[in-house]
Ligand SMILES: Nc1ncnc2c1ncn2[C@@H]1O[C@H](COP(=O)(O)OP(=O)(O)OP(=O)(O)O)[C@@H](O)[C@H]1O
């Protein structure tokens with residue numbers, strides 16, 4: 001399929017050193033997102049989601065592999081013009097909003113740094129941006145501490161939008177918010193995407209949100225992409241066993257939702273002293289593991305060229 | 320659970336006002352809530368609606384200056400609002416325990432898990448030396464599905480994952496065989512699979528020991544899996560209470576309905592719209608039903624305190640809509 005790709009990770013690996021231990025945060029991760037597309041990245045805590053986000057943004061250098069933006073490889077450190085195109089909104093907006101700057105000053109900063117408007121138009125543009133994210137004009141003179149969680153998240157978004165980016169990495173943008181505030185922030189994101197054609201990399205633990213806003217989803221397990229594909233296909237017919245386990249654990253509010261969740265044998269044993277697998281990283285926890293699963297990493301494969309999984313004993317082989 | 324037995328915990332008309340430099344905030348506005356022995360009850364509501372404050376009042380952990388309290392909290396035969404230090408010593412950490420929202424903040428970073436768990440066990444009086452306490456600590460950790468208790472005992476909290484720390488806190492809350500555990504958002508810091516396992520463990524362990532649980536959360540899916548009965552709180556009062564199945568099948572209070580409508584569904588019907596507005600400023604709360612400024616059904620009578628109507632056995636709603644004669 002000749003689909004246009006906005007951003008692409010190609011064979012990205014990254015390891016950290018913690019004391020005398022080596023943590024392989026990412027292992028040969030490849031994925032891509034099209035213009036105006038939302039790609040969700042899900043997986044358990046520590047699976048490498050935020051690391052991938054930072055590498056996609058060009059703020060961290062992969063050990064191997066590269067990131068391509070509109071087919072051109074990013075070279076680090078990123079030139080200023082490139083930095084402008086890639087923005088981030090994090091779980092804790094206080095980490096991107098300087099507590100000693102008013103919201104207006106924070107939003108104006110990218111305008112000035114990237115000379116996006118004439119100096120005397122800065123104030124007007126800041127107002128426009130605050131209006132775009134649904135914040136009242138008087139917010140510009142307030143400090144982040146004087147805003148509610150949802151308002152802060154909107155302010156962080158206004159700051160990211162000020163740079164007129166092509167892509168925003170949303171790293172758990174709503175996990176600190178209530179369902180009602182969350183719904184409003186997510187609607188705003190979708191609206192903006194439709195209007196400006198933004199690409200989102202949406203990192204989250206909330207799979208019910210993913211189901212409703214992402215076109216495609218990538219599932220990470222211990223630094224590897226174990227499954228990726230159109231959201232509906234992955235949720236309805238998960239192939240990798242880890243994806244099945246993840247989906248089966250989603251807390252839902254109705255029997256109708258319960259019915260669309262896959263089944264998983266209940267697991268209450270802790271896995272603190274876990275066996276090492278030279279093959280699939282999920283093998284030690286997988287009740288469906290076969291001999292090859294312990295020996296060689298499974299290749300990531302697809303029958304239809306859209307839905308990929310790296311599993312020797314995928315779900316629909318047995319059920 | 321036996322409804323004929325008297326409740327273990329009985330919170331009756333609990334109100335809390337705080338005098339702050341910028342005015343007096345009446346946050347809790349008459350909370351009525353009971354927990355029967357061995358029962359699993361959930362308390363849900365938006366951020367800032369007073370869930371944690373209610374729990375801290377029950378635990379006797381709220382003694383801020385400028386606080387004025389009304390109502391009554393009875394636990395077994397004790398009046399908690401009048402309890403002295405010796406009384407608290409007898410209850411807290413023994414008959415009545417709490418699992419706090421943030422495991423990192425609840426565990427002391429400079430002591431090993433063994434030290435912290437031993438302190439709790441010694442308080443409970445089941446052991447008299449640290450060596451004896453360690454012997455009790457091992458099975459307590461094994462009970463929360465920790466496969467290698469000795470390694471965990473010798474670790475500091477930062478050396479363990481969030482999921483393991485959370486299990487340690489559950490073990491601490493259960494080791495003295497309490498009658499009631501207050502669990503404030505256990506697992507908010509965890510991913511869904513670890514959270515599901517944690518709740519399954521709490522369910523099994525409290526079932527086995529006969530402990531009652533009051534679970535505080537804003538995740539309705541978690542409530543459905545865990546609780547038998549639910550209280551829905553809005554802006555400092557209980558607006559609806561019901562058995563879980565009944566509440567999820569037919570929420571009646573407009574706030575509860577709005578809360579359910581805001582939950583994204585796994586069946587993929589698209590994103591819901593949120594409830595407009597937010598929890599009110601407690602210094603100048605709306606009179607009558609505090610939800611009326613956000614309520615699609617609000618009418619002039621809503622400016623008066625709403626009646627509490629039992630719409631079905633055990634299902635109560637504090638809303639004027641149910642006090643009217645309903646024709647059709
Ligand atoms: N700067 C760093 N130094 C050392 N180790 C790191 C660093 N950043 C990440 N790691 C490790 O790399 C792994 C992946 O971490 P990452 O933060 O990307 O996970 P995540 O999927 O975002 O998790 P969470 O859902 O908890 O946010 C973890 O084992 C983490 O401890």
Ligand SMILES: Nc1ncnc2c1ncn2[C@@H]1O[C@H](COP(=O)(O)OP(=O)(O)OP(=O)(O)O)[C@@H](O)[C@H]1O
Nearest residue numbers: 337346364365366367368369370371372373383537
């Ligand atoms: N010590 C305090 N002094 C003054 N106000 C307080 C204090 N503790 C809490 N509040 C206020 O009381 C209200 C209720 O707070 P509470 O922590 O009980 O909310 P919650 O329902 O637990 O919310 P969340 O889901 O965010 O934890 C909030 O408006 C909060 O700002």
Ligand code: SF4
Nearest residue numbers: 608611614621638639
């Ligand atoms: S009492 Fe009135 S304002 Fe309150 S929930 Fe009922 S209808 Fe709405």
Ligand SMILES: [Mg+2]
Nearest residue numbers: 049050051171
């Ligand atoms: Mg992360």
Ligand SMILES: [Mg+2]
Nearest residue numbers: 370371372420
């Ligand atoms: Mg709280």
